[in-house]
Amino acid sequence: MKITLPLALAGIMTTGWAIQAHAEGYITLASTTSTENSGLFDTILPLFEQATDIEVRVVAVGTGQAFEIARRGDADSLLVHDTAGEKAFVENGYATERADVMVNDFVLIGPASDPAGIADAQSAAEAFADIAEAELPFASRGDDSGTHRAELRLWENADVTPEGDWYRELGSGMGPALNTAAAMDAYVMSDRATWVAFENPQNLTLLFEGDDVLFNQYGSLLLSEARHPHLKHDLAKQWHQWLLSEDGQQAIANFEVGGQQLFFPNAQ
Amino acid sequence: MPQETNVFFVALSLLLSGDAALMSIVALSLKVSLIAVLASAMLGFPLGAAVALWRFPGRGAVVVALNALMGLPPVVAGLCVYLLLSRAGPLGEWGLLFTPTAMVIAQVVLVLPILAALSRQKVEELLGEYREQFVSLGMSRLRMMPTLLWDARFALLTVLLAGFGRASAEVGAVMMVGGNIDGVTRVMTTAIVLETSKGNLPLALGLGIVLLTLVMLINAAAYVIGEMARRRMG
Numbered sequence: 001m002k003i004t005l006p007l008a009l010a011g012i013m014t015t016g017w018a019i020q021a022h023a024e025g026y027i028t029l030a031s032t033t034s035t036e037n038s039g040l041f042d043t044i045l046p047l048f049e050q051a052t053d054i055e056v057r058v059v060a061v062g063t064g065q066a067f068e069i070a071r072r073g074d075a076d077s078l079l080v081h082d083t084a085g086e087k088a089f090v091e092n093g094y095a096t097e098r099a100d101v102m103v104n105d106f107v108l109i110g111p112a113s114d115p116a117g118i119a120d121a122q123s124a125a126e127a128f129a130d131i132a133e134a135e136l137p138f139a140s141r142g143d144d145s146g147t148h149r150a151e152l153r154l155w156e157n158a159d160v161t162p163e164g165d166w167y168r169e170l171g172s173g174m175g176p177a178l179n180t181a182a183a184m185d186a187y188v189m190s191d192r193a194t195w196v197a198f199e200n201p202q203n204l205t206l207l208f209e210g211d212d213v214l215f216n217q218y219g220s221l222l223l224s225e226a227r228h229p230h231l232k233h234d235l236a237k238q239w240h241q242w243l244l245s246e247d248g249q250q251a252i253a254n255f256e257v258g259g260q261q262l263f264f265p266n267a268q
Numbered sequence: 269m270p271q272e273t274n275v276f277f278v279a280l281s282l283l284l285s286g287d288a289a290l291m292s293i294v295a296l297s298l299k300v301s302l303i304a305v306l307a308s309a310m311l312g313f314p315l316g317a318a319v320a321l322w323r324f325p326g327r328g329a330v331v332v333a334l335n336a337l338m339g340l341p342p343v344v345a346g347l348c349v350y351l352l353l354s355r356a357g358p359l360g361e362w363g364l365l366f367t368p369t370a371m372v373i374a375q376v377v378l379v380l381p382i383l384a385a386l387s388r389q390k391v392e393e394l395l396g397e398y399r400e401q402f403v404s405l406g407m408s409r410l411r412m413m414p415t416l417l418w419d420a421r422f423a424l425l426t427v428l429l430a431g432f433g434r435a436s437a438e439v440g441a442v443m444m445v446g447g448n449i450d451g452v453t454r455v456m457t458t459a460i461v462l463e464t465s466k467g468n469l470p471l472a473l474g475l476g477i478v479l480l481t482l483v484m485l486i487n488a489a490a491y492v493i494g495e496m497a498r499r500r501m502g
Contacts (some may be wrong), residue, residue, distance in 0.1 A: 028366055028447075039464050041450075059366060059447035073355030074365050175465025182467075200467030230355065230363075 006089040027057035027235045030075035032146060033173045035218070036060030038193035038262055044251040048242050054235050062145030064172060070094065070221070073228035078221040079243070081146040081191075086219045095221040101243050102218050102252050102263040106150060107195055108208035109178070110187040118187070124211040128158035135166040137186035142169030143176050150216065151189050157213060164168075178204070191216055193262040218263070220244070243267070278474030281482070289451075289473075294482065297455040300368055300442070301435035306376035306385075308431055311376075312383030313424065314444040317417055319384070321409045334388065337381030342374075343440030349374040350444050366447040371455070374441035379431040386427040390420045425494050429487055438484055456482075 011169040036058055037042055039188065045056050061078040070078045071094055079101065080086060086098045108118060108127055116134040120129035131138050132155075140162070141148035155162045168186065170177050174194040181188035190198075195206065220240050225233050242248045249265035258263070282290055319330055346428050351357050353365040353373070364370045395402075402412055417424065417461035446453030448462060456479040463472035 028449075033465065037462075057366065057447075057449045058451055059449060061447075072357075073360070173465050175467060179464065179467060198467040200469055228355065 010191060016209055025053055025235065026057055027076035027232050027239060028057045028059060028074070029077045029079060029239070030059050030061065030066040030069040031079040032063055032066060032081060033060045033175065034081070034147070034151065034191040034194045035079065037175055038197045039074045040193065040252070040255050040263060043255045044248070047251045048239065048248070051242065051247065052238050054238060055116050056239060062141075062143045063147075063149070064144030070223055073231065076232045077239055079218060080221075081216055081218045082149050083217050083219060085146075085149065086221060089221060092228060093224055094227060095223050096225070097222040097240075099240070099244055100134050100217060100219045100266055100268060102249075102267075104192050104216050104218075104263050105209065106147065106189050106214040106216050107206050108187065109181065109190050109195060109201075109204050111185040111203050112205045114186065114207055119207045121208055124154055124208065124213050125158040126212065127208045131187050132158070132160040132162065132166075137166050137168060137184055138162070139177055139181040139184070139186040139188040140167060140169045141174065142171045145173070146216075147174060147189065154189070154213065155181055170230065193257075196257050196260055196262060203235045205211055217266075275470050275473040275477065278470045279477035279481075282474050282478055284473075290478075292451065293454055293456060293459055294478070296368060296453070297436060297457075297479070298482070300371045300455060301375060301432060304372045304435050305379055305428060305432045307372065308376050308383050309428060312380045312431075313387045313417055314413065314426045315380075316384040316387030316389075317391045317413045319388045320395060320416075321412060331385075331388065333390050334381050334385040336434060340378060340381065341440065342378055342438040343444065345377040346374050346441030346444035349377060349441065353445065360398055365445060366449060366453060368446070368453060370445040374445045375435040375438070378438060378441060379435050382431045383427055386430065387417075387420070387424055390423045391416045392425065394420050410482040422494055422498060425490055429490055432486065433483065436479070 019055055037060070041056075041058050045058075059066075059075065061069065063082045063085065066075075066078060066080050067089060068084060069075045070089075078095065084189075086095075090094050090098050108124070110116070110118065116130045116136050118127035118130050121130055140151060168184075170180055172180070174190055175198065177188055177193070178190060178198050179200055181185070182200060182204050185203055187207075188204075192209075220243050222237060222240050223232075223233070224230055243252075244267040249267055252263050252265045253261065271484065287411055296435070316334075319327065319334070349370065350365065352359050353362065353370050353460070354360055355363075355365070358384070364373070398412075398416065398419075407415075418425065439461055442460065443458050448454050448458040454462075456475060459481070460472050460475045461473060463469075
């Protein structure tokens with residue numbers, strides 16, 4: 001016992017350092033939960049790693065937090081979905097370049113009985129107005145994520161100030177928000193990727209989709225070398241360019257869940 | 269990963285499958301928490317004993333602070349370590365954020381107060397028993413420290429397990445400073461959060477049972493070692 005314990009500890013220590021020593025050619029990518037939770041990265045990252053020998057380590061958080069991580073210089077690259085925020089990020093000098101990578105769309109989810117009748121709505125604005133008018137429970141992300149920011153714009157579109165008992169700000173990620181909405185039979189807006197890959201829908205179903213305002217653009221950003229010289233800009237640039245390349249765009253198009261394509265490449 | 273709704277079946281097949289990804293997550297969980305607990309013990313036990321032995325101004329405040337920090341919310345510890353290790357923070361140069369080392373540091377912040385506060389109490393109790401003997405032997409406080417720690421070892425083993433429980437169970441701190449990166453900083457608790465957020469509740473609960481089993485095994489091992497040692501020493 002006296003010998004084995006230190007030995008075991010030594011083993012634990014050395015494997016610990018081994019993990020870190022292995023990490024030469026890698027970048028840290030701050031991205032959103034929708035890309036991670038849907039399984040997109042599991043499909044496209046191995047292809048990128050094969051092509052370039054660069055490992056991509058994904059920190060999947062809300063878009064607001066992803067911006068913050070990049071702002072502090074803790075990530076080499078950024079892939080998020082808040083075009084207005086991304087452009088401001090470039091203007092403020094944190095990033096030097098932003099490019100469209102792919103789109104998917106937001107969908108409105110709700111209880112199958114659809115008490116607000118949003119399935120018949122002609123537009124997203126009408127659907128949102130219906131929910132507000134009926135004052136039926138709506139679960140909002142409330143976490144300053146890309147989806148939350150888009151949702152707030154859609155309420156504005158519908159001329160509704162979302163407040164009251166029915167409007168529940170959860171302050172959580174997309175998956176937890178769907179879990180909560182399922183538990184309280186609430187309406188909720190989700191990106192399509194997370195919804196399709198979600199495995200605990202209970203009574204929830206997709207009720208409204210297809211309006212152009214529900215378009216969800218993802219962008220890749222090259223972070224500023226001047227502001228954060230310590231970042232792995234060369235490797236990050238290869239990642240950025242691969243995403244926009246024919247190979248990267250094809251890899252995104254090939255990703256499917258249950259036979260359904262979830263992200264549509266649209267790099268120019 | 270299995271698509272099953274019976275969580276016990278999921279847990280069992282997870283355990284039996286020897287799935288490489290799961291094994292590396294389990295190994296990292298154990299590694300991070302064990303190193304954190306050992307580092308905390310090396311700092312915390314002497315610290316606790318010192319506070320028990322020496323009388324100095326502000327000692328009461330130190331005792332209260334150590335006791336209060338036992339309840340430090342993991343997410344606060346995580347946030348502090350995050351700000352410390354972030355590139356924009358004072359130790360940013362080290363580039364430790366989103367590494368297992370950062371997770372160890374965060375867990376040390378959580379575990380150290382528990383080990384220090386509880387060992388302070390145990391040592392103080394023992395000191396009450398031993399004081400007269402120590403005085404008659406004319407021992408210095410510095411010499412008392414190892415004696416007291418050694419004689420309190422069985423109680424301290426339990427303290428160590430409490431610290432390990434805290435480390436292996438928390439998710440807020442390791443999520444924040446580790447980033448839950450697949451294959452690099454993903455541990456049992458952050459994997460459970462991830463699977464829950466995907467709505468894969470059976471797998472999440474299955475992972476929870478695996479974690480619980482591990483913690484149980486470690487506690488059982490500690491119990492057996494403690495009993496064996498106790499018997500041998502009489």
